[in-house]
Amino acid sequence: MANTNLLKLEDNDSIVAACKRLEMSKREFLQFCAAMSATLGLPQGAEAAMATAVAAKKRPSVIWLHFQECTGCTESMLRAEHPTLEKLILDVISLDYHETLFAAAGHQAESARKTAMAENKGKYLLVIEGAIPTRDGGIYCKIGGKTAIELTKECAADAAAVIAIGSCASWGGMPSTDPNPTGATGVAAVLGKPVVTIPGCPPNPYNFLSTVVHFLTFGTLPEVDHLGRPKFAYSRLVHENCERRAHFDAGRFAMDFGDDGHRKGYCLYKLGCKGPETYANCPTIMFGDAGGGTWPVGCGHPCIGCTEQGVGFTKPIHMVAKMKNVEPPLQYPRIVEEKGTGATIGSAAVLAAVAGAAAGAGAMVAKNLGLSHQAEEAEKARENQRPGEKAEV
Amino acid sequence: MAHSHNTSHGAPAPVGGNLMNAATTVSAVLIAVMLAVLITRFIFGLGAVTNLNDGYPWGIWVVVDVVIGSAFACGGFSVAMLVYIFNKGQYHPIVRPALLASLFGYTLAGVGVIFDLGRWWNFWHIFWPGYANPNSVMFEVAVCISAYIVVMWLEFSPAFLEKWGKHETKKKLNKVLFFLVALGTVLPMMHQSSLGTLLVVMGVQINPLWQTQFLPLIFLLSAIAIGYGVVLFESCIASSAYRRTIETHLLDPMAKIMLGVLACFLIVRFGDLLVRGALVEAFKPTFIALSFWVENLCFVAPFLLVGSATARRNPAKLFLAGVAIMLGGIFLRINGFLIGYDTGPGWTYFPSVPELLVTIGMFAIEILGYIIITRRFPVLPREADHAFSARS
Numbered sequence: 001m002a003n004t005n006l007l008k009l010e011d012n013d014s015i016v017a018a019c020k021r022l023e024m025s026k027r028e029f030l031q032f033c034a035a036m037s038a039t040l041g042l043p044q045g046a047e048a049a050m051a052t053a054v055a056a057k058k059r060p061s062v063i064w065l066h067f068q069e070c071t072g073c074t075e076s077m078l079r080a081e082h083p084t085l086e087k088l089i090l091d092v093i094s095l096d097y098h099e100t101l102f103a104a105a106g107h108q109a110e111s112a113r114k115t116a117m118a119e120n121k122g123k124y125l126l127v128i129e130g131a132i133p134t135r136d137g138g139i140y141c142k143i144g145g146k147t148a149i150e151l152t153k154e155c156a157a158d159a160a161a162v163i164a165i166g167s168c169a170s171w172g173g174m175p176s177t178d179p180n181p182t183g184a185t186g187v188a189a190v191l192g193k194p195v196v197t198i199p200g201c202p203p204n205p206y207n208f209l210s211t212v213v214h215f216l217t218f219g220t221l222p223e224v225d226h227l228g229r230p231k232f233a234y235s236r237l238v239h240e241n242c243e244r245r246a247h248f249d250a251g252r253f254a255m256d257f258g259d260d261g262h263r264k265g266y267c268l269y270k271l272g273c274k275g276p277e278t279y280a281n282c283p284t285i286m287f288g289d290a291g292g293g294t295w296p297v298g299c300g301h302p303c304i305g306c307t308e309q310g311v312g313f314t315k316p317i318h319m320v321a322k323m324k325n326v327e328p329p330l331q332y333p334r335i336v337e338e339k340g341t342g343a344t345i346g347s348a349a350v351l352a353a354v355a356g357a358a359a360g361a362g363a364m365v366a367k368n369l370g371l372s373h374q375a376e377e378a379e380k381a382r383e384n385q386r387p388g389e390k391a392e393v
Numbered sequence: 394m395a396h397s398h399n400t401s402h403g404a405p406a407p408v409g410g411n412l413m414n415a416a417t418t419v420s421a422v423l424i425a426v427m428l429a430v431l432i433t434r435f436i437f438g439l440g441a442v443t444n445l446n447d448g449y450p451w452g453i454w455v456v457v458d459v460v461i462g463s464a465f466a467c468g469g470f471s472v473a474m475l476v477y478i479f480n481k482g483q484y485h486p487i488v489r490p491a492l493l494a495s496l497f498g499y500t501l502a503g504v505g506v507i508f509d510l511g512r513w514w515n516f517w518h519i520f521w522p523g524y525a526n527p528n529s530v531m532f533e534v535a536v537c538i539s540a541y542i543v544v545m546w547l548e549f550s551p552a553f554l555e556k557w558g559k560h561e562t563k564k565k566l567n568k569v570l571f572f573l574v575a576l577g578t579v580l581p582m583m584h585q586s587s588l589g590t591l592l593v594v595m596g597v598q599i600n601p602l603w604q605t606q607f608l609p610l611i612f613l614l615s616a617i618a619i620g621y622g623v624v625l626f627e628s629c630i631a632s633s634a635y636r637r638t639i640e641t642h643l644l645d646p647m648a649k650i651m652l653g654v655l656a657c658f659l660i661v662r663f664g665d666l667l668v669r670g671a672l673v674e675a676f677k678p679t680f681i682a683l684s685f686w687v688e689n690l691c692f693v694a695p696f697l698l699v700g701s702a703t704a705r706r707n708p709a710k711l712f713l714a715g716v717a718i719m720l721g722g723i724f725l726r727i728n729g730f731l732i733g734y735d736t737g738p739g740w741t742y743f744p745s746v747p748e749l750l751v752t753i754g755m756f757a758i759e760i761l762g763y764i765i766i767t768r769r770f771p772v773l774p775r776e777a778d779h780a781f782s783a784r785s
Contacts, residue, residue, distance in 0.1 A: 340446040343743040347444075350749045362716055365633050370709035 004047040006030055011063055018055035022087055040210050040222060040232045053217040054092055060216060061116050062125040063155055064098040065246065066146040067141050068175040068184050069130030075167040093125070093212060099143070110144045119157060125215065126159035128152060128187045131168035131175040135183030152190050161221055162187060164228070165208055165210050170197035171309040173366075178314075188228060196221050197228040200263075201306035206285055207233040207248040227309065229279070238275035238303050241283040244268065259301075268297060272318035274305030276325070343386035348386075404554065405489050406775035408635050408768045415571045420761035424443065426756020430747040431508060439511060442747040445687075448740025449731070450770075451509070456730040457723075457752050458505035460588050463538065464616045464722050466498020467626065469545065470581040471620025475650065477574045484643055486774040489552060491624050493772050494544045497759045503542050505755060506535070530590045537584035544576045585616040591730050600733035601671040602685050607661060608729075614658040619722040621651035622695070625715030629708055631767070637776055645705040648695075648714060655695060655718065661687075684724060684732050691721030 003220055009015050018248035019029045030051055037047035066074075068236075095101065097115035102109050116124060130148075133140035138147035146154070156162050164187040167173030188195050198207050211230055214222045222230045239245065247253070247267040254262035255270050262271075269276065275297065280287075282303070287295035297303055302318070305311030311321075434442045445452045470490035475481045476488055507513050518524035519535045526532055548570070554563040589612030593598050605611070625644055632639040666672045675682050694717035704710045731742065744752075767773050 149744060338446050339739045340449055340741040341444050341743065341745075342741050344745070346746045347744055347749060350746050350753075351744070354749070354753060362712075366709045366712050366716075368633055369629055369639075369712055370707065373707050373709060 005337075006034060006051060009048055009051050012052075012055070014055040015051060018091075022091060036206070036210050036213060037055075040214060041208065046217070050213055050217050054213065058158075059092065059094040060212075061096050061120040062098075062127055062212075063096060063113060063116060063124055063159075064127045065143075065148075065151055065155060066099045067128065067130030067132050067169070068150075068182065069108045069166060069168045069173075071100055072127070072202040073129045073200075074098070077205040077208065083266045084179060092209070092216060096120075096124070115157075117155065121158045123160050124158075125212070126155050126162045127165055128162065128169045129165050131172045131182075131184035132187065132190050133175075133182035133204055134185050135181070135192070138183075140182040149190055152187060154388065156191055161215060162191065163208070163211065163221075163312040164188065164195050164197045164199075164205055167201045167306055167309075167312060170199040170229075171203065173199075176313070189343045194224075194228050196224055198231065199227075199229060199235070199309075200287075203284055203307070204281070204287065206231075207281070208348040218360040225279075229307070233281045236279065236281065237299070238278045238280050238282055239325070241281075242275050242297060244297060254300075261359050262300060265300075266299070268302040269321065271302045272316070273297065274308065274315065274321045275301030275303045276321045276323045277311055278303055278305040278321075280307040287311065404775055405486075405555075405771035405773060407771055408557075408637075408773055409701050410635075410768050412765060413766060417736065417764055420757040420764075423754050423757035426666075426760065427434075427751050427757070430751050430754075433747070434508065434751075435513065439509075442745065442751075443741055443746040444748065446740065446742065448736040449742035451730060452742060452743045453748055454505060454509045455751050456727055458508070458755050459502045460726045460730060461664050461723055462498050462505065462755065463502040463588070464585065464612075464619050464726065465623050465719065466495040466502065466615045467581060467585065467620030468623040469493075469495025469548075469620075470578060470684075471617050472624055472647075473574060474578050474617075475647070477571075478578060484647065486640065487624060487628065487643060487647075488766070489549070489619075489772045490627060492549050493552075493759040493763065493766055494623065494627055494759070498544075499538065499542050499545060499754050501758060503538055508751065530587055530594055531780055533587045534584050534591065537580050537587065538688055539575065541580040541584065544573050544580060548573050548577050552770050552772055554768075570693070581616070582613060586610065588612050588615040592697055595734070598736050599675065599729060600681055600735065601669065602681070603725075603729040603733045605665050605669060605671075607665045609664070611658065611662055611725075614654060614661060615722055615725055618651055618654040618658055621647055621654065622718030625651070625711045626719060629712035629715065632708070633774060634769075635773070637773070639708045640774075641706055641708060641711075644708075644711050645669075645702075648699045648705050648711055650720070652699070654693060654763075655692060659689075659692060662692075681728070681733055684728050688721055688724035688728055689723060689759065691717050694718075694721075750763045 007030075009030065015026065015029065018024050021110075022029065024032070030047075033051040033054065034047040037050050040046070060253075064074075094221060097113040099109070130141075132138065132148040132152060134149065135205060138149040141148040142149060164170050168175055168184070169187050171186040171189075172180070172184045173186075175182060176186075186197070188197070197213060198211060200207070205219070207230065208230065211222055214220070222232055224230055225234060227234075238249070242248070244267045247265070248269055252261060252264075252266040253270040254266045254268055256262065257271065267273070268291070275283075282295050286298075293299070303314065304313075304317050305321070306313070314323075430442055439445055443452055444453070469488070472484055472488050472491040476484050507516050508517055519532060520539070525536075547566070550566060551563050551570075554560070554566070586609035589608035589610075590601065593606065593608050594606075597604070625648060628640060628644055631637065663672075666675075675685050695714040698710045698714040698717065699705045
């Protein structure tokens with residue numbers, strides 16, 4: 001952490017080498033480090049430290065275990081939208097054991113794991129993807145003749161840190177959904193101590209990378225909440241930074257898929273969006289790093305709350321969320337704003353009747369006034385003709 | 394000063410007669426219908442009875458009941474100004490009847506505003522210092538109209554005090570009456586012009602034929618002219634209905650003053666249209682242009698009807714002139730607020746039947762109230778000479 005000035009790193013040899021290795025321009029690389037440091041909410045100077053740490057190629061050894069899961073977490077990390085991201089991940093860490101990416105198989109693979117564990121004792125990172133079955137002694141998931149429970153305990157014993165990636169590893173996720181026949185559970189429960197969890201189905205690869213780079217740079221894991229989730233990524237509700245939040249506040253809700261409000265991009269709360277009870281940074285960095293506008297809410301599907309135990313895979317997708325902050329009123333305004341009705345036969349008739357009655361009455365009054373005026377004038381004329389009779393009136 | 398003139402003309406006296414007749418019965422029925430609609434409105438909201446929408450948040454309840462209603466209620470203000478400011482004492486006998494009509498018109502306009510308020514239970518907010526926004530045109534209109542209603546009831550209270558024999562109170566009131574009269578002239582000038590400002594605030598949504606910085610002056614001048622027109626109308630109707638002599642000797646010169654005010658109005662109106670170059674809009678083949686010409690024909694008609702001295706002695710023509718100027722006032726306001734108002738494509742408004750029934754009910758209240766008060770309270774001048782019956 002000697003150098004805290006990012007711009008001074010531009011001509012640093014190790015940075016130049018790292019950029020060549022990563023096929024990135026220097027500017028791109030430094031920008032990336034600055035963005036990552038900002039995502040983590042770290043103070044000024046941290047970006048330079050990160051750049052130095054990444055370029056130094058310390059490469060912590062990583063052992064990546066797969067249990068009850070779909071490999072979605074790995075897939076989303078390898079197929080990240082940013083072409084350099086997976087390259088960076090694979091450059092930053094030394095992935096010594098990963099069942100999906102291994103060319104080796106069988107005993108060769110198992111011996112690689114054991115070698116890495118022995119060589120990096122107390123220094124390696126253990127990443128676990130997938131839930132751990134606990135029913136019937138954990139026999140529902142075995143690798144190399146060992147149950148997931150045994151593997152977890154064995155690998156965690158000498159690890160510098162344990163990261164549970166994905167919802168399955170975090171608390172059991174999808175495999176733990178009722179009736180949970182395998183007794184699927186999370187890493188923390190099996191180890192009996194808290195671990196860093198990066199829930200999501202799949203989680204955003206940036207959240208994983210940032211956590212690892214933090215470890216690489218500072219030797220510690222970032223600050224986490226009571227569920228082991230890094231606070232930089234999971235301290236805000238999806239609802240808080242949602243791009244449709246203004247519609248929620250204005251009371252404009254999609255009531256049905258494909259209805260007018262849905263087409264106009266109104267709030268999906270009424271369709272069961274779990275944003276109001278789910279902590280994740282999807283609205284800011286986009287879910288799964290699939291690019292802007294392509295996260296679930298962005299393409300018109302309610303958030304299912306995949307990062308939140310008790311919400312994702314537990315509550316029905318279209319069940320209305322329990323608000324963690326202000327609840328909207330029970331009565332909702334209409335989605336289709338009525339633009340007004342023209343004249344109806346009834347209203348036109350009433351108006352015409354009133355106008356007609358007024359015109360008729362006015363005409364009658366005018367006629368009567370005119371007649372009496374005529375009579376008066378005639379009377380006066382007669383009086384003028386016979387002035388002698390005036391006294392008789 | 395107010396009563397010194399009474400001696401030279403017939404002092405006000407109740408007309409008397411039966412209160413149960415066709416006119417009062419019909420009015421009472423219409424009022425009952427209005428109340429039924431209003432109960433629905435106050436319980437279930439504006440959407441339940443009106444055709445109002447986000448594009449047209451103001452319908453006939455505001456435009457007719459309040460804006461037109463208060464313009465029609467300018468008779469009291471116009472005549473009081475003539476008598477007390479320009480010291481034309483001969484018009485004093487028509488001050489009270491004119492004031493009565495104004496009193497009703499304004500009180501109902503003030504109450505009518507509440508019908509149109511979405512959250513009507515908050516109506517008092519505008520008077521509450523913590524809530525009120527003194528920079529708003531609405532604030533000016535609301536406070537000014539409310540103050541004027543109170544002033545007018547006080548101005549008119551001698552009629553009640555005479556009826557109930559409270560002569561001491563009346564004497565005390567007479568000492569401060571000059572102040573009330575002054576207020577009663579200033580306040581309507583303030584808010585009648587501000588009713589025009591309401592349109593200025595709406596900007597380009599108002600057709601150029603009506604959107605001008607001169608709207609406050611145009612609305613004020615038209616309100617004064619309408620005030621005289623309404624007095625002509627009411628005097629003729631009262632004479633016709635109660636079989637009384639028409640005060641042609643008063644109405645004739647007053648009609649002349651009315652024409653003068655009307656001429657000023659038309660000069661400002663058309664001068665402004667010409668200077669702004671907005672008159673071209675009037676020659677486009679649109680409904681709006683047609684409505685503009687109908688409006689202005691109504692304002693020109695009084696010159697044709699009562700332009701000559703002979704015509705001004707004919708009550709029928711005085712009546713028609715009054716009607717024409719009132720119609721002009723109706724069209725000016727409806728054109729500005731509804732017909733010439735375009736808030737964007739797709740928005741339309743036409744009053745619903747219940748909306749119309751409420752507005753009709755409001756006018757029924759005015760008629761019923763006018764009948765009851767003129768028959769029971771000293772408002773109309775005493776008929777000294779019954780030789781000239783309107784029926785002869």
